[in-house]
Amino acid sequence: MKKIYDHLSYKLSKEITVKYTTSFAIGIRFLNEQLRDPIYAIYGFVRVADEIVDSFHGYNKEELLDDFEKDCYKSIDDGISTNPVLHAFQEVVRQYGIEKELITLFMRSMRMDLGKKVYTEQEYKDYILGSAEVVGLMCLRVFLNGDDKEYQRLKPSAMALGSAFQKINFLRDLKADVRDLGRVYFPNIDISTWNDEVKKKVEDDIQKDFDFGFEGIKQLPKESRFGVYLAYIYYTRLFKKVKKTPAHIILEERLRIPDPKKYALFFQSYVRHQVNIL
Secondary structure, eight states, rough: HHHHHHHHHHHHHHHHHHHHHHHHHHHHTTHHHHHHHHOOOHHHHHHHHHHHHHTTTOOOOHHHHHHHHHHHHHHHHTTTOSHHHHHHHHHHHHTTTHHHHHHHHHHHHEEEEEEHHHHHHHHHHHHIIIIIIIIHHHHHHHHHTTOOOHHHHHOOOOHHHHHHHHHHHHHHHHHHIISSOBBSTTTTGGGGGGHHHHHHHHHHHHHOOOHHHHHHHHHHHHHHHHHHHHHHHHHHHHHHHHSSSSSSHHTTTTOOOOOHHHHHHHHHHHHHHHOOOO
């Protein structure tokens, strides 16, 4: 029965999410039940594309990414795919009216990772748009369930929040990006002169995105608000840790929030949300 395949496709996307990110997986659990599978499907799609460019070493990444994108569009047109991750994703795209333009922008950013090592200001903005902001918009389509007026109103704040999350990831993963992959996403930065002053400029930019993004969280429907708020709380705590860490340490180790602290953080956030203190 196709229903079994549908169920297993979403289950695989959920397993991918849980395996790669405990933080987002916990946040998704606090969404309304009907929203969880669609968000898992979006994350599963994004994660597979990202893994192609970041970890499929020794294989033709460009060809794999081309095939993945081609199969994605075909699955959307056909309404089915033999690739379970794409099958779940295409159902969400079709059900919630996610624009193909968002997928195209996302794939463009993934393709930039195949060859780009140093980014100009415009390339940096383009990369952030495709790798993070449009993912936030895909999720917003699900959260608002077809309400295009609200989507247009909350679109800027959703993009800002996605941007903030991605830029914090860049800071957190600076060591791996620079030393393992040879990438420097931040524009106009010579990593040899990376210092606390340069780091502070990056952090100020992130704070602006965070502040604007938070205003949008408060206006989300209750079915999705708390789950997104949890992701925001996790990233603000990680951001505080990054800000307290000297620039040279950022280049030497990957910062993280230990799981016990994550759960304590989520419990505190739940209490605040229940008494409507955001």
